[in-house]
Amino acid sequence: MGEFVRLEVADGIGTIRLDRPKMNALNLQVQNEIEECAREATVRDDVAAVIVYGGERVFAAGADIKEMQTMSYTDMAVAVEGLHSFTTTLARIPKPSVAAITGYALGGGCELAMCCDFRIAGESAQLGQPEILLGIIPGAGGTQRLTRLVGPAKAKELIFSGRFIKADEALAIGLVDRVVPDAEVYAAARDWMAQLVKGPRFALKAAKEAVDRGGELDLDSGLALEKSLFAALFATHDRLVGMESFVANGPGKAHFEGR
Ligand code: DAK
Numbered sequence: 001m002g003e004f005v006r007l008e009v010a011d012g013i014g015t016i017r018l019d020r021p022k023m024n025a026l027n028l029q030v031q032n033e034i035e036e037c038a039r040e041a042t043v044r045d046d047v048a049a050v051i052v053y054g055g056e057r058v059f060a061a062g063a064d065i066k067e068m069q070t071m072s073y074t075d076m077a078v079a080v081e082g083l084h085s086f087t088t089t090l091a092r093i094p095k096p097s098v099a100a101i102t103g104y105a106l107g108g109g110c111e112l113a114m115c116c117d118f119r120i121a122g123e124s125a126q127l128g129q130p131e132i133l134l135g136i137i138p139g140a141g142g143t144q145r146l147t148r149l150v151g152p153a154k155a156k157e158l159i160f161s162g163r164f165i166k167a168d169e170a171l172a173i174g175l176v177d178r179v180v181p182d183a184e185v186y187a188a189a190r191d192w193m194a195q196l197v198k199g200p201r202f203a204l205k206a207a208k209e210a211v212d213r214g215g216e217l218d219l220d221s222g223l224a225l226e227k228s229l230f231a232a233l234f235a236t237h238d239r240l241v242g243m244e245s246f247v248a249n250g251p252g253k254a255h256f257e258g259r
Contacts (some may be wrong), residue, residue: 001029001035002032002037002061003029003033003068003206004018004019004020004024004029004030004033004150005017005018005019005030005033005034005036005126006019006037007018007037007040007041007047008165009044009046009047010164011194012046012047012048012049012194012195012197012198013047013048013049013050013051013190013193013194014037014040014041014044014047014049014050014051014228015039015050015051015052015053016034016037016038016050016052016053016090017054017055017121018034018052018053018054018055018059018060019029019055019060021236022058022169023056023058023060023061023104024055024058024059024060024061024062024068024109025060025061025064025065025067026060026062026063026064026108026109026112027063027064027067028064028079030064030068031086032086032093032111032172033088034086034090035085035086035090035159038050038086038089038090039089039214041093041095042089042092042093042094042095042118044138046198047095047096048095048105048115048196048197048198048258049094049097049192049193049194049197050093050096050097050098050161050193050245051091051097051098051100051113051141051186051189051190052097052099052100052113052116053099053100053189054101054102054103054109055102056102056103056106056182056183056186057103058102058103058198059099059100059102059103059104059105059107059109059110059112059113059125060093060099060104060105060108060112061104061107061138062106062107062108062109062110062130062131063140064177064211065110065134070088072213073112075099077211080139084141087111087112087115087141089191090112090116091115091116091141091212092212095201095204095205095208096117096118096119096193096204096208096210097115097116097117098116098117098118098119098189098192098193099114099115099116099118099119099120099121100110100120100185100186100188101113101119101121101122101125101127101167102121102122102125102174102185102186103124103126104124104125104127104164105121105125105126105127105128106126106127106128106129106130107128107129107130107131107138107139107142107229110128110129110142110146111129111138111140111141111142111145112140114142114146114175114187115117115141115145117208118168118177118178119176119177119178119257120176120177120178120180120188120189120192120247121167121170121171121176121178121179121180121185122167122179122180122181122182122183122184122185123165123167123168123180123182124166124172124179124182125167125176125179125185126163126164126165126166126167127164127167127170127175127210128158128162128164128165128172129142129146129158129159130161130162130163130164131159131162132159132160132161132162133162137171137211138159139182142159143155143159146158146159146175147213149175150173150175150176154173167179168205168225171233176237176241178192181242187231188232190195194227198256199256200207200236200238200239200241200242200252200254201238201256201258201259202233202236202238202253202258202259203233203236203238203239206229206230206232207232209229210222210225210226210229212219213225214226215238237257237259238254238257238259240257241254241256241257242253242254
């Protein structure tokens with residue numbers, strides 16, 4: 001349990017809750033605490049899905065500019081390693097994840113949201129990569145993950161201009177997946193993840209790995225990865241459960257056991 005970030009677990013869902021007023025600015029301590037929570041969510045058996053949430057008012061307004069202002073090149077060169085490791089650890093949690101976005105998700109905050117499998121945003125949420133306005137570029141994966149989500153031209157337009165976009169535009173370009181009334185963001189994220197908590201864990205893990213890792217490979221290598229992940233699932237109990245349930249009772253009625 002960190003000072004500013006905690007993992008709250010209930011009903012199979014682990015919520016990585018950011019709580020650093022006023023804006024959940026991601027100083028180095030917050031980044032480290034997110035990484036610790038992501039590791040914990042990865043290994044805990046009672047966590048089958050993950051939500052990243054900044055509370056009712058703001059998701060995260062980015063790296064702590066006041067902290068960054070005083071950093072030298074060598075300070076930053078060391079910090080960059082840490083930064084990429086917290087985003088990578090979060091992105092590689094082998095369980096479904098969603099960012100529940102209220103208010104601002106800017107700079108490192110937007111990058112944090114892009115480490116999740118999905119993004120659900122409140123109607124008044126605003127997202128963006130405004131680093132250019134500080135004389136820098138996104139450094140926590142934004143140039144890469146944004147490009148993969150929305151394509152190179154739209155990513156460049158957002159990164160070059162630094163403009164904020166509202167939830168409806170984010171939905172239209174594929175940066176968020178669902179927009180709901182502000183007050184319903186967290187509940188909607190829980191409902192979404194609750195549908196996956198009872199799924200076959202190893203198959204969900206394999207699906208995430210096939211899409212995420214396979215997407216970085218040429219087609220033949222991606223298909224080879226899929227083939228081996230697919231065959232490996234025949235070693236799980238859940239695939240027996242799923243197939244026996246289908247034959248006996250029809251589709252979608254299996255009670256998976258996560259093994
Ligand atoms: N850092 C530190 N303090 C921040 C902050 C931030 N990112 N964002 C807001 N605050 C503080 C404000 O200074 C203010 O503090 P007080 O004056 O009350 O003490 C308080 O939060 C409320 O902010 P405002 O008064 O500005 O509130 P408004 O509602 O008017 O505006 C805003 C909210 C979020 C639109 C605005 O504050 C804003 O534009 N914030 C900055 C957004 C931004 O530029 N984010 C990107 C930061 S750069 C890397 C590490 C990190 C990164 C890249 C590389 N390496 C290690 C290589 C990522 C970089 C970024 O994220």
